[in-house]
Each structure stands twice: as structure tokens, then as C-alpha cells.
Amino acid sequence: MMDLDMPVMNGRQATKKLRDMHVDCLIVEMTSREKEEEEKSFMDVGLDYYYQKPLTIDVVRDLVEKIKENA
Secondary structure, three states: EEEEEOOOOHHHHHHHHHHHHHOOOOOOEEOOOOOOHHHHHHHHOOEEEEEEEEOOOHHHHHHHHHHHOOO
16 A cells, blocks of 8 residues: 655655566555546556545445455
8 A cells, every 4th residue: 555645766766666577466546636547557557556645444345345255
């Protein structure tokens, strides 16, 4: 899980780097920004899930279930 805005590199850059390194993991992006085009650009670099903040407990439960299904 990572935020879009991080100090060293943003979430999109980090996602691309992980995918370029062939790291086998699910990547979940969280952001307070509301831009549909950003979600598409993240999916284009290999993001698995994209959520708007704040995350509710129901959203977190749903995410955990999705992760369990893919394990």
C-alpha cells in the first residue's frame, strides 16, 4: 500500500519501478486526489487497486477479501 504523494518518488514512479523489477506483489494506491485520468495512468504501469482517501473500514475489509482471493 502506498500513497500517491511520497517524499522520494511518487506512487506512480514507485509502482513502475516495482513492475520493471518484476516484483511479484499486489500494489494498492491511496490518494486524496479525485482525478479519473490519474487512476488510468496508474493502471497502465501495473497498479492493482486504486482507492480514494479516506478509506472506510468497509473498503479495507473489501480490499483484504480481494487480496485473499488472489493469494
